[in-house]
């Protein structure tokens with residue numbers, strides 16, 4: 001039996017793990033190559049139970065029938081969404097009716113494939129028909145004593161103790177959908193440049209994993225270098241490597257903190273842009289980590305068709321080229337999406353509404369606050385990195401005099417030790433923070449490490465060079481505190497500048513929140529002095545709505561008005577200005593002390609001016 005692809009499809013080839021992997025995959029590859037399948041991308045997933053190969057192939061290529069049976073080498077799995085092919089031996093009309101939503105395939109092949117294989121890795125159906133999580137892992141953490149010492153001399157860089165960091169990792173692992181089967185920790189003066197932890201600890205982790213059932217993953221609470229990861233993989237997979245892949249069972253995966261966060265991002269990205277960014281970050285992460293583990297797949301690529309022909313290109317080289325090409329394509333696509341976003345931002349600016357951005361540590365309650373204020377229905381979950389895509393809402397703030405309406409954006413949460421290339425991949429989201437007039441820093445005060453989390457966020461804001469913007473500190477989740485602690489924090493907030501204690505769950509303190517935000521925004525107002533023609537009555541309304549009017553005087557030539565207004569409004573009204581007002585702040589912008597330069601710097605009698613007698 002033979003099949004022909006209707007359109008570009010992903011096929012999934014599965015085999016049971018009891019056969020020699022080397023034999024089987026070589027057979028699969030040769031089968032695919034002999035029938036001139038144009039393989040466009042592939043990804044391999046292995047668990048203890050099965051190994052799956054996902055291949056994207058071009059339309060109209062014929063693929064051979066899988067060999068089934070007792071000693072079957074491989075089988076074709078038709079359960080992958082987006083598959084579509086004809087069964088040639090059957091009646092041509094009798095095609096398999098699969099859901100072939102083409103955008104899954106065209107834009108995000110790797111991503112869909114990754115998510116599918118991740119899901120498969122995690123879930124199995126037990127004898128009662130219940131889906132259970134099976135991916136279990138060993139968590140490894142290190143207390144780096146030299147880093148602890150360094151941090152003592154730097155107040156700005158928070159140092160999370162081993163226990164704090166491990167608590168956070170446990171949450172991340174839970175969010176990623178894994179279970180912890182055991183933990184290994186080590187106190188080291190300096191980390192081991194080769195294997196991160198000492199060789200004794202590698203052994204300990206290995207033993208722990210052998211004892212735990214269904215456990216083939218080791219998660220490190222660290223950003224491992226590609227070299228360290230390779231050495232660790234080799235140490236944990238010594239047996240498989242020694243036996244030249246002939247032993248039963250899947251290989252042991254070594255995952256670092258970055259890979260774990262990327263996995264969570266991949267599961268949570270909702271919009272096209274978010275997905276593209278995650279895919280880019282994943283490829284950037286994987287590029288230096290492609291290794292010669294799979295050299296048994298090495299071949300001359302003449303049979304690969306146009307574009308793949310060439311002298312002696314190894315599978316590893318092809319992989320690298322595929323990843324490189326994909327990165328370039330992704331960057332182009334992201335640039336395109338960002339052009340739209342820039343246009344969107346410009347039109348938003350034209351509305352003249354102040355722009356507030358919610359920032360904060362992951363799980364602090366940013367989305368909950370936006371939900372409370374707007375009923376926007378932004379996903380707020382007790383999981384880390386619930387939000388990846390920025391959501392902007394117009395919010396009416398009750399009791400606001402100067403800015404009755406503002407634009408409020410929810411953003412991706414921060415986390416300590418956030419790898420720099422992850423930050424780069426999410427630059428579009430961070431652009432939103434750069435554009436903001438005021439930052440609303442949401443802090444989860446029910447978390448024992450909240451002060452360190454606050455510092456971690458401030459240091460990222462500093463890196464992004466946005467720490468000069470007015471920042472409102474929102475001490476959130478006070479409902480979870482002991483009454484005394486809550487009272488103390490409320491008092492502390494009331495006596496500190498730009499700070500408010502709230503609960504985004506019960507709504508407590510949100511009236512004060514509005515007042516504090518208004519205070520912060522008044523720092524954005526600039527003084528104007530204008531003479532508006534009577535035909536521009538609507539502009540005067542804007543000044544009344546969005547500004548603080550000090551003097552209005554109806555004169556023969558128009559309405560004289562002195563007021564404090566948002567910068568956008570001041571710029572628009574510049575043609576009607578009666579004096580030359582400098583828009584530059586005089587020194588500290590936060591003080592709200594804006595300098596006015598009159599032409600000859602003469603003393604002005606404001607009262608007389610107001611009455612039109614100056």
Ligand SMILES: Nc1nc2c(ncn2[C@@H]2O[C@H](COP(=O)(O)OP(=O)(O)OP(=O)(O)O)[C@@H](O)[C@H]2O)c(=O)[nH]1
Nearest residue numbers: 363364365366367368381382385386387413504505
């Ligand atoms: N008890 C209590 N829970 C809260 C409060 N605010 C938020 N939460 C809960 O905290 C969890 C995280 O809230 P989110 O709003 O998703 O947090 P976030 O800052 O948007 O998180 P990320 O998008 O992951 O960065 C959710 O389960 C919320 O219900 C609060 O004031 N009190």
Ligand SMILES: [Mg+2]
Nearest residue numbers: 366367386387
């Ligand atoms: Mg959120």
